[in-house]
Amino acid sequence: MAVIKVENLTKTYRSGKGVFDLNFTVNEGEVFGYLGPNGAGKTTTIRQLMGFTNADKGSCTIAGLDCRKESEEIQRIVGYLPGEIAFFDNMTGTEFLNFMADMRGIKDEKLKKNLIDRFELDPKGKIRKMSKGMKQKLAIIAAFMHDPKVYILDEPTSGLDPLMQKNFIDLINEEKKRGKTILMSSHIFEEIERTSDRVGVIREGRIVAIEEVSSIKQSLRKIFIVTVAGDSDILTLQESGLEISKINGLECEIVVTSNYKQFIETLGKCQVVGLDVLHQSLEQVFMKYYGKGE
Numbered sequence: 249m250a251v252i253k254v255e256n257l258t259k260t261y262r263s264g265k266g267v268f269d270l271n272f273t274v275n276e277g278e279v280f281g282y283l284g285p286n287g288a289g290k291t292t293t294i295r296q297l298m299g300f301t302n303a304d305k306g307s308c309t310i311a312g313l314d315c316r317k318e319s320e321e322i323q324r325i326v327g328y329l330p331g332e333i334a335f336f337d338n339m340t341g342t343e344f345l346n347f348m349a350d351m352r353g354i355k356d357e358k359l360k361k362n363l364i365d366r367f368e369l370d371p372k373g374k375i376r377k378m379s380k381g382m383k384q385k386l387a388i389i390a391a392f393m394h395d396p397k398v399y400i401l402d403e404p405t406s407g408l409d410p411l412m413q414k415n416f417i418d419l420i421n422e423e424k425k426r427g428k429t430i431l432m433s434s435h436i437f438e439e440i441e442r443t444s445d446r447v448g449v450i451r452e453g454r455i456v457a458i459e460e461v462s463s464i465k466q467s468l469r470k471i472f473i474v475t476v477a478g479d480s481d482i483l484t485l486q487e488s489g490l491e492i493s494k495i496n497g498l499e500c501e502i503v504v505t506s507n508y509k510q511f512i513e514t515l516g517k518c519q520v521v522g523l524d525v526l527h528q529s530l531e532q533v534f535m536k537y538y539g540k541g542e
């Protein structure tokens with residue numbers, strides 16, 4: 249069942265930039281990764297979903313609520329992490345979290361405390377004196393502490409160090425297991441690969457691809473670098489029907505997609521003295537949507 253629905257959504261700024269005729273859904277319990285180069289329209293889409301501005305055309309709904317007409321309710325039920333965090337600089341982190349908790353009517357403080365521990369944040373100091381990473385942690389805690397069913401997260405790990413990025417990925421995967429619906433924009437392919445079920449790519453305001461991460465992974469080519477003992481082994485490899493991309497002396501590069509059985513049987517006939525693998529990453533698959541004119 250689709251929880252987030254975007255239909256024919258168009259929002260044009262005076263500059264002519266914006267998002268054009270977007271169509272996608274995010275199903276219940278699904279993590280949808282929203283990828284795209286700088287200025288592609290990710291934040292514009294997310295702001296429409298949160299009901300901050302009017303669209304020119306089309307609509308979006310979350311859990312059956314119209315994002316614009318029922319934006320107050322949307323903001324209540326969604327765990328939202330903005331791309332740029334505008335905080336009450338004079339508050340301390342603790343005051344800010346208490347303020348957000350009061351606004352949301354949170355009675356049980358346990359989740360908030362767990363998140364503070366998990367992200368190793370000391371929220372006591374003034375926000376204005378916090379580093380970018382600390383502010384990001386504060387925003388994550390504020391977005392997650394009311395245990396919402398739906399999350400909309402705009403570049404959630406920006407500013408976090410690698411350990412905290414990993415912490416965050418674990419948190420997303422735990423929330424996914426609990427059946428949450430998550431839309432998450434990102435520039436980090438690895439983060440998308442490790443969390444998302446589907447990925448949508450936006451470029452110059454238009455969605456250019458929506459794909460299942462598992463089927464992309466299956467279609468990824470692996471290049472095995474096989475080193476053999478003699479020329480007769482090279483001949484065996486050449487005659488095997490496997491796709492050979494390069495031969496350099498006794499070293500042979502073989503492209504394998506799903507034909508592992510054929511590959512392993514062929515290696516069984518050779519005297520293999522070395523084996524290495526080059527992985528094609530999700531990044532290489534999606535790089536074609538970045539850059540101009542490709």
Ligand SMILES: Nc1ncnc2c1ncn2[C@@H]1O[C@H](COP(=O)(O)OP(=O)(O)OP(=O)(O)O)[C@@H](O)[C@H]1O
Nearest residue numbers: 261263265266284285286287288289290291292293
């Ligand atoms: N309020 C606005 N008024 C006019 N133009 C805007 C406004 N907000 C965004 N834009 C333009 O719309 C385009 C899309 O911007 P958006 O912030 O949605 O991109 P993004 O995909 O989130 O990029 P990034 O990865 O850099 O955060 C950009 O060209 C931007 O300059």
